[in-house]
Amino acid sequence: TLLDALNDFCHFMNLIQGTTHVELSKEGDEIIFKYDLFSVAENSCRQDVEFSLALTCRMIQMYGGADAKINSVHFRHSPGTVISEYARLMRVDTRFNQEHNGIHLPLSSMQVKGRLFDASLSGILRSFLEQELRQKDQIRSFSDQVRHTILNSGVKPPVTAAKAARHLGVSKATLYRKLQDEQTTYGQLLDETNFGIARGYLENSELTVTEIGQIIGFAECASFSRAFTRWSGGSSPSRYRRQFDARHSQPTPERD
Numbered sequence: 001t002l003l004d005a006l007n008d009f010c011h012f013m014n015l016i017q018g019t020t021h022v023e024l025s026k027e028g029d030e031i032i033f034k035y036d037l038f039s040v041a042e043n044s045c046r047q048d049v050e051f052s053l054a055l056t057c058r059m060i061q062m063y064g065g066a067d068a069k070i071n072s073v074h075f076r077h078s079p080g081t082v083i084s085e086y087a088r089l090m091r092v093d094t095r096f097n098q099e100h101n102g103i104h105l106p107l108s109s110m111q112v113k114g115r116l117f118d119a120s121l122s123g124i125l126r127s128f129l130e131q132e133l134r135q136k137d138q139i140r141s142f143s144d145q146v147r148h149t150i151l152n153s154g155v156k157p158p159v160t161a162a163k164a165a166r167h168l169g170v171s172k173a174t175l176y177r178k179l180q181d182e183q184t185t186y187g188q189l190l191d192e193t194n195f196g197i198a199r200g201y202l203e204n205s206e207l208t209v210t211e212i213g214q215i216i217g218f219a220e221c222a223s224f225s226r227a228f229t230r231w232s233g234g235s236s237p238s239r240y241r242r243q244f245d246a247r248h249s250q251p252t253p254e255r256d
Contacts, residue, residue, distance in 0.1 A: 002064050003110035012129045034102040046077045049101050064112035074098035142178045150193045158217030161186045195231040202241045209237045
């Protein structure tokens with residue numbers, strides 16, 4: 001049902017995105033899907049809130065079709081243009097300067113069955129999300145969160161400090177300060193992470209040095225080679241690969 005889908009949506013969203021909080025609450029004859037952003041200034045997140053609630057409305061309409069009724073959409077902030085334009089785009093009664101950001105649905109909509117529901121696909125997605133949660137549970141420090149962002153967030157390389165901060169929902173200044181509190185810098189974490197990625201490709205793939213550099217985010221092979229030589233303490237990528245291959249191609253000595 002739509003209620004099951006929204007409960008799962010809230011569960012996984014809250015656990016995977018640390019700066020976003022969504023919840024379902026029952027008030028009178030309505031269920032309200034409430035949306036909040038933490039650690040973000042109210043005046044800087046208006047577009048994010050509007051986009052997120054508009055997209056969620058659209059997903060609800062796709063999921064349940066005409067049977068999935070939406071009473072209204074509420075925003076805490078003031079409108080950026082005439083309200084009629086929002087209503088036209090949302091296809092729903094849209095209200096501003098309210099107590100919360102949220103989507104108000106009648107109780108009857110909660111029992112609507114999903115028109116696009118695929119049990120096998122749902123199982124695959126749930127398995128993937130549970131794996132993401134297990135990985136997130138292992139992340140403790142802010143440095144770990146930054147490393148995870150560089151490695152696994154899907155942010156397009158090069159992962160700059162600004163991109164990492166935006167993904168984590170903090171300002172770049174806050175990112176620098178939090179890392180300084182943990183006695184490290186963004187540059188150090190980026191170098192350590194990129195060095196590990198590069199070593200993995202050099203040791204376990206047949207990709208060229210140029211291709212590996214491009215994967216990490218270097219536009220030129222020479223720039224990647226200089227960076228790798230600095231990371232490794234003097235060994236170029238090609239030399240590192242040759243030395244690794246030589247060490248692991250030697251036969252294991254027989255024991256008496």
